[in-house]
Amino acid sequence: MPKQSPIADDLDRPFWEAANNDRLVVQNCSSCNRLQHPPQPTCQECGSAANLGWREMSGRGTIYSYGVVYDTPVAVMQPDQPYNLAVIQLEEAPEINMYSHLPGSPVDDVTIGSKVEVVFEVTAGNGQKVPEWRVVG
Amino acid sequence: MVDITTPPAGMYRDKEGMGIWPHRGKVAAVGIGHSPTARRWDERPETSVGALSLLALRNAMADAGITGDQVDGLVVVPDTTTGAYWPAGKVVGADFLAAFNQTNDVLDGIAKLSPEWIIANMPELTNLKTAWSAGGCTSHALVVAAEMVGSGAAHTVLVVKGWHNYTGRYYQGGANAEPTSSGPTKWSAPWGGPACYGTAQQFQRYMMKYNKTHEMVAPFIVNSRRNGLMLPEGYWAQHRPEPITADDYNNARWVAKPANLYDNDIPIMAAGAYVFTTAERAKDMAQKPVYILNHASDRTRARSLALTFDEVEAATDSTGRKLYEGAGIQPSDLSFENMYDGFGLFHIFHIEGLRYAGIKRGEGVDLFQGDISIEGSNPVSPSGGNIGGGRTRFWLHTDTMQQIQGRAGQRQITKKAEIGVSGGPTPTGGNFLIWSATPD
Ligand SMILES: [Zn+2]
Numbered sequence: 001m002p003k004q005s006p007i008a009d010d011l012d013r014p015f016w017e018a019a020n021n022d023r024l025v026v027q028n029c030s031s032c033n034r035l036q037h038p039p040q041p042t043c044q045e046c047g048s049a050a051n052l053g054w055r056e057m058s059g060r061g062t063i064y065s066y067g068v069v070y071d072t073p074v075a076v077m078q079p080d081q082p083y084n085l086a087v088i089q090l091e092e093a094p095e096i097n098m099y100s101h102l103p104g105s106p107v108d109d110v111t112i113g114s115k116v117e118v119v120f121e122v123t124a125g126n127g128q129k130v131p132e133w134r135v136v137g
Numbered sequence: 138m139v140d141i142t143t144p145p146a147g148m149y150r151d152k153e154g155m156g157i158w159p160h161r162g163k164v165a166a167v168g169i170g171h172s173p174t175a176r177r178w179d180e181r182p183e184t185s186v187g188a189l190s191l192l193a194l195r196n197a198m199a200d201a202g203i204t205g206d207q208v209d210g211l212v213v214v215p216d217t218t219t220g221a222y223w224p225a226g227k228v229v230g231a232d233f234l235a236a237f238n239q240t241n242d243v244l245d246g247i248a249k250l251s252p253e254w255i256i257a258n259m260p261e262l263t264n265l266k267t268a269w270s271a272g273g274c275t276s277h278a279l280v281v282a283a284e285m286v287g288s289g290a291a292h293t294v295l296v297v298k299g300w301h302n303y304t305g306r307y308y309q310g311g312a313n314a315e316p317t318s319s320g321p322t323k324w325s326a327p328w329g330g331p332a333c334y335g336t337a338q339q340f341q342r343y344m345m346k347y348n349k350t351h352e353m354v355a356p357f358i359v360n361s362r363r364n365g366l367m368l369p370e371g372y373w374a375q376h377r378p379e380p381i382t383a384d385d386y387n388n389a390r391w392v393a394k395p396a397n398l399y400d401n402d403i404p405i406m407a408a409g410a411y412v413f414t415t416a417e418r419a420k421d422m423a424q425k426p427v428y429i430l431n432h433a434s435d436r437t438r439a440r441s442l443a444l445t446f447d448e449v450e451a452a453t454d455s456t457g458r459k460l461y462e463g464a465g466i467q468p469s470d471l472s473f474e475n476m477y478d479g480f481g482l483f484h485i486f487h488i489e490g491l492r493y494a495g496i497k498r499g500e501g502v503d504l505f506q507g508d509i510s511i512e513g514s515n516p517v518s519p520s521g522g523n524i525g526g527g528r529t530r531f532w533l534h535t536d537t538m539q540q541i542q543g544r545a546g547q548r549q550i551t552k553k554a555e556i557g558v559s560g561g562p563t564p565t566g567g568n569f570l571i572w573s574a575t576p577d
Contacts (some may be wrong), residue, residue: 004316006323017323037441038324062447065345067337068394080390087338087443095138097441099328105363108394112345123327124143125316128326 002081003100005125010040014054019114019129022120026096028055028131037096049056059118060091061133064091066102076124082107088116141160141252141268142282148288149434149568150463153455157461158431160287161557165419165426166538168201168412170194171532173375173378174372174527177302177407180234186217187246187572190299191258197295197410200294202423205261208319208412209270209292213252214275214298220332220527221303221488223248231234250299274298275409276477276560276568280432282413283570292415298531300409308425319350322331324442330393332445335444336480337396343485344395347499353495355383358399358481359361363520364511365525367547370535372527400498402479409531411538417574425542430556430571431463437565449483450498452565460491460558464571466515468492473540474555476569477561479523486564488517511550519548533559535568541574 001003008016018025026035029043031051042049066086070124089095102110103119116133123130150158172189182188186435196207229243237246238257245254252268267290271278275298282296318326323344344350362381363375373379383401387404389397412422419426437452439445461467468491476487485501488494496504509517520536524530538547541555 003327003329004318004323006327007317007319009319013325038321058375064443065338065342067330067334067341067396068391069331069334070391070394072329072331074326074329082394083329085328085334085338086394089443095440095445097445099330099442101328112342113451137526 001103003082003123003130004074004076005128006130007126008128011041011100015039016128018054019131020121021061024057024059024131025054025094026057026090026119028053028110034097037098041097057090058092061088061116061118062091062094063087063110063112063114064089064097065112069109076119084135085112086107086110102135103132104134139256139265139268142271143263144271144284145267147445148284149436149457150432151321151434151436153458153462155463156461161430161464162281162428162573163416164283164286164413164429166411166413166429166572167418167419167422167424167426168203168408168540169253170195170196170198170200170409171370174375176376177304178406182230182233182408184549185247186301186406187237187250187254187258189406189443190250190255190410191299193299193408194259194295194297195253195412198509200424202413202556203293203412205259206263208262208293208295209266210282210285210294211252211255211262211265212278212285212294213250213255213268214273215249215251215270216272217250217299217301219300221301221404239489243399244418248301255297269534275534276562277413279534279570280434280568281437282411283429283432286415286482292418294413295410296413297408297410298529299508300406300529302404303408313326318516319399324452328460329521329532333396333401333480334393336483337393338443339446339449341393346446349499349502352387353502353505354482355379355386356509357484358516358524359383360509361478361481361521361524363521364519364526364548365490365508366519367519368526368536369530371521371525371532372407373525399524400481402528402543405527406530407529408435408531409535411534427538427541428573428576430466430573432568432570433459433563434568445501449486449564455484456567456569457490457492458570460571466556466571468495469555471558472552473519473550473557475518475520475522475529475537475557477522477533477560477563477567478518479528479530479562481524483564484518484522484534487561490564491558511548514552516550516552519545519550530562533561537572541572
């Protein structure tokens, strides 16, 4: 589904570079053993930037909730309305969530709790790949 | 010289276990003032957000029976946008510049509002000592005004919030029209959720968790519009006195299902102002004092990208506990509730957090199936809120004061209005107050 292309910056470039290589990584503080997403300049637990790195995720998750978008202000998406928009919880870190259009799922045919797996979609604006999630099983 | 700052960071009652509010019953609201409402700015100086704010402030002083020289504190919400932004490159009209004294920001009074602008245009405030710029919405401004009086930083305080709305569909231009996304929105904008999406996905989870339906919300929206049409200050009463039915609600177009058009509010131009003072001075003013028993704030931030329903439940539960603890009251002491409703669906989360009318988690929409009218024993949103009066985030406070003062007119609740609660905006990050007819 067409969407805006995220533009990487110095803070989050490892996330977007990993996505371009079909890998899902999340920022991690090795001192606190704590994941955080979206990435931040410092760990939101200990306040330090010194131990921040990136941890690869399994790419498995669960649909926490969803809505169906009929009236988005984002111009590039308006031709595709209505569309699903789900909140995905990561399997190994349910406290971390991401958005998904649930490619492959019919509009408004979504079950909370369904298992999903990450896929990476190319966006048109600058070719950046973004994580998306497909229902499995 | 007026000392103009932001409110001291340590004044918020954002934790549980803080005990009774030290200024409980010692601060009172005594005056209310509003401007007329309009759907959009017609570009006349006298209908600018600055002009509307001055009008509301002067109406509030007149209502309280005070003159400008009695005011020593001012709280101004600097943000006035409904989502509409001043078009890039558009020149501010010479008629506006001629009509008002300006600050060093040419958009002041037209697309924003500073304490400096108010002071520059209210020469009658001859004894003003302290002014705070309180970002966000009226609930925040009222909470800090309560502390301004309670702490003795000022004795008689004016509070004002104004809104501007311009021509055109809001949020449609700017970054949303670009093929790329940068900055903090890059994690969400590519997925294109409208403003109400967050509440919609939380409500979806609510329906799943408690086995409820969107249609169960209809009586709340119908009641809110009914109450709003009895709010002479409000947009719908002034411009479009149209009741809505449950069928209207259930057949309305979706914005982000399960949030439809009526779960969203209408952006308008308006200003509201209030007079707060000490309980002592309030006795000599024109209106019956409404005493503040407590205020509380929530500072929850999403653990990750999307704020989850679990986080909303935890936050609203905590807000309820904080409010009751600091006021020294129980849920059953509330005569009515005016929690925020823009978006309408999260009003449910607010009132469940309060355990209003004896409900537990998951029972908010059940309450709506009974009598929630102003005539009943559990009035829900007697102000009509944003749903019934347009997006101001202040009808809830206006009505709470008017109910307790016994001057809510057609909206006056049948039961005795002794203690009320109001606040918002969102279930996380909001500011809330408990109001009472008596100081003890
Ligand atoms: Zn850490």
